[in-house]
Amino acid sequence: DHSDDQRKLSSRLVHLHRDESLGLGLSIKGGSDHSLPILISRIVSQSPADLCKQLFIGDEIIAVNGVDFDSTTTHDEALKLLRQSDDEISMKVRHHRVANIYRKQWRKNDNQFIDLQDDNPLIKKTSTLDLNDPKELIQNESNGANSWKECVRMELFLSNLSQYVSFSDKLRDAGFEVRAINGQTALVQCDNQEMCREWCQTITNAINNLTLNHMKLLNKSLPKSEHILYMGWVSECQTIGYQPKQSYKWSQEYLIIKGGALYIHKCPPNSLIQNDSQLNIQLINKSLYHYNCYQSVFRCLKPNEQLDDKRNVCIIQSAEESSPKYLSTETSDDLTNLKNAWHRANYHSVTQLGSKTFPVVCDGMSGSLTLDWRMGFALYDPLVKEYKWNYKFHQLKHSSDDGNHELSLTFVTNPNDSRITETQLLECNSLQNLLYCMHAFLSAKVASVDPRFLQSS
CATH class of the missing domain: 2.30.29.30 (Pleckstrin-homology domain (PH domain)/Phosphotyrosine-binding domain (PTB))
Known part of the structure; x- marks a missing residue:
């Protein structure tokens, strides 16, 4: 059978030793019950699957310890064999061309692909977005292992992903922009909406995990009442012109909720990145806006209250302001997390005030x-x-x-x-x-x- 011969020729044998805590460090998708081959869908950073440098997301698993996976192998059967195998595992795999959606790649300008390298944030605080050459896997001359040829690398730590066209409420058609804190940007156009959604979710999860780990690190040296409860990018709405030709411009800003206060900065302050002793001073002195929760109100807007097509909108206003600030988050989950963080901050603000x-x-x-x-x-x-x-x-x-x-x-x-x-x-x-303070206490x-x-x- 020609296809079977081709399958054997294109395959490679990989040897792994199971780690006590991380296991093999990979996840699979597919199976005959999903009308797909058994594919590697995730590789855990610093795991045996990652450190061997021979496995890639999207690879098809052909056999494990001599047991073949064929067109009748179900997802559960493959999972059971991987879990119950000995600590020393030999795995026959091959690169699967049609598995683009699982392989962590997109087309960019018809001649580049994107790959997500998920480094361990607890070790480096850097997870990166890599723009790679469109050619197939290249051979590493030093060790013979296959790897991607890297063209551009972007740090995801405190970076910003948006599907909106800059400064507007218009969504890109199956595309998005990633902007790093050093100003580096990448505009990515996906083949379809499904692929775009999956990749936006993947990158957003990576950014959020890095942010959460950094918050935990910062909070170790802070009393509970002064913990950082939220960090993330938001868009602020600015009104341009006057009625009836009024329009809106959305600018990117960085929002931080710490203790009982909310701060909005043009970008993440250096003290937040470096975790130095000047954090409180910089948060206040270098902020565009500063709100004490007990003197302010926060509310999520319903769709019929929103100014334009920008989604996930909330308002915040202090007693001294004549009009509220309109803010938008990229996802509904971000808005929910922001709202919950505000309520916790308000609780800290009021109980500290007494x-x-x-x-x-x-x-x-x-x-x-x-x-x-x-x-x-x-x-x-x-x-x-x-x-x-x-x-x-x-x-x-x-x-x-x-x-x-x-x-x-x-x-x-x-x-x-x-x-x-x-x-x-x-x-x-x-x-x-008085009214704002009443609202905060209640x-x-x-x-x-x-x-x-x-x-x-």
Whole structure:
């Protein structure tokens, strides 16, 4: 059979020794139940499969320890044989031309391919994106092993991937851009949307893993209340022109949530990259924007609230700002992680603050309204030097304001009957600050009794 002869001629024999912790260090896809050959779909960095330098993502496994894989071999059968084999394994493999989607490659400008090298971030903090020559595997003269001929390499640490055309809300057609922190960029056009989605997810996962490991490293030297909770690129919307010819420009910025505050920078600050003692100073002094959570509000927008076709949009606004900042994340997962990090930061912000007092007028008498983490709402009368009234946060039934100075708070006074209430009318010259602080305290209280929040914290 000519095809069988060709199969044998193009195959190569690889010997592996199983590692106690990493095993062989590879994953497979395919099988007769998926109408595919058995293909290597993943190789773990620093594993036996990686260190041998003879296996590549997309290789077809033909046999293991003399047992052939044929057109009837299922995925589970192949997996069982790989797992139950002795520590010393001989594996016959061949390069599979049609396995592009598993082989970590894309066409770029019709003459280059892309390959993802997943280095161990705990060792180097660098995972790289490699642009490779389109030729097949080349022979290494020093050791005879096959490898890709590398043309361009980009570090993925703190890099940014976007499917949007720069500065706009327009998505590329099956393409994306990767931008490294040193300014190096790569525009990649995939053959189809499915391949584009798979590769965007692969690279995004690599970037996120590097970021998460770096956050863990930074947080080792920080108290829990000052931990970095989120790091990542966002797009900020800037309005251009005036109605009715108003348009929007989106610029890339780097967002960091640390402790009880959110910082937006033009790019990741050096102290964040190098983990030096100037981190807090640089976060504040070199930020474009700085928000204390207890003085700000954060909200994810619904699709019908968004300004244009940019997806995954949220707003953040402090009491001192007349209009909110519109921010967009690349993926919905990024937005969910950002929202969860904000809630944790808000909790840290409020619990560290403990209480906040505002001068108010109640029943024509000057006093001070205190929001206290343990006490709730409390109005202090300076004439008699005691609290005139006090309600727990959970007693607040509803509130309303006139957008100027007046605030109405209605509290439930009978725990057995929510219809029995008391309403307190207040006047406050810093009403917006009071409302934002109220929102922060109430959100933190809700989060503090949420089991999922407590578990994640």
